[in-house]
Amino acid sequence: MKKTVYIRFTFILLIVGFMLAVQYNTVQSPETRDTRDVWAIRQELAKETELHSELLSEVRGLDQTLGKYENMVNESPEIALNDTVMLLKKDIGLEAFNGPGLTIKVEPSLESIAVGQPIEGISPDLLVRLINEINRFKAKAIEVDGKRMIYSSAIRDVNGKTTVNNLAIKKAPFLIRIGTSTFEDAKKMYNQLEASTIGDDFYIDNLKLEIGQPGNNLKIAAYDQAISKQFLLEIPGGEK
Template sequence: MDKHKKNISFIAISAVIGFMIAIQFQTVKNPVERDTRDLWQLREALLQEKEMQSDLLREIRSNEEKLLAYESKQKQSKEQTLIDTIQELKIEAGMTEVQAPGITLRIEPILEKVQIGAPISNSVSPELLKRLLNELNRYDAKYVSVDDQRIINTTVIRDINNETKIDGHALSSLPIEVKVAVDKMATAEKLYNQMKVSKATEEFFIENLKLKVLEPNPEITIPGYDNPIRIRYLESIKASEGGNS
């Protein structure tokens, strides 16, 4: 038994020694290579490294310029988006002039009744005018003006000292033109046909007035609202209450 253990130990030791000799032989056979280049070759290699470094710096600078240009473009895009949004809001609020297809309604006295001595109506009542505007809204009127006064959501039509006024503008004499604009010509033609058979004509006739519906026009000009828009019940919030500081 002891002899067997001695044989195993001898074999193991021999294997380790042989492995170490093999490694030493391989190291001697393949010695570490030394840089045998002369001074000019080293300078040339250094020059190549510097050129490579310069190329990398140029590429980095180019990428930085592209990044700055992209960020500037994004900023300009945001500013343009804000400008476009403000313009859209002004259009929706009725603060800009609009040119679009539409029709013109003319309110004028009935000449036949004038000839027979009937009383002459020289103005239109606020109630009659409001009913006309409500009917136009039901027929998809988008932009409306009365006597060149833009009608918006906050427009006030009322009687002041027996005189009909629109946001302070007096409708002092006839005829009065009501201009109505829509999105497209087909809608204008539809609106024309609806107003031709509207009961509004009869309502104006009862008040000794004629409501004349003119042919559709591919370009009706609706003026912008030129009075201050009063905003009630709105308050600006502090930055700490929902905005950025």
């Protein structure tokens, strides 16, 4: 009789313990809820819609390019190949850029000039943050202090000086030129850079950004250094 009572009592304790454990876990890990208001959700939806529209535009552009190349290959493979090579050169910066864009002037802050502080060069970290911010807004071409940046360009500290493509960046003031695909993209980049907090980071380093108005005839020189072909192999003619 006593054994049966102990078994029942133990079983009841197990049930109670399990219920307490479930309740504790629920309190410690409450279900997360979306607390954003309607306006925040509408803004997020607008961003996703804009991204979707941009992706569709890119797909349409690629389809048109593919159709054009298919027609050109049928008519003249050499012309199609030359056009492809020229397009690739433009994309990676081996050709000069002439089109819409804007210019940023990096100069000493007025406060640093007023108190007579020595003008320091821009740090690599700060320049990298600015370039990342620019690329986030889909820059087509970038030139820093006359040095064209491409996919392999490196920003480094060499003997206390910030370098781009192994060439030193002079102390402020200097110019950063940014090319875009369209004038609308240039205006959008201007507005986004004006609203960005990147200017505060420059102010901490006694520098300021003067963002110029977008234009249609920005000129950026081509990359003029040798490109490493370490991982490229040339296939002999006639081999497939």
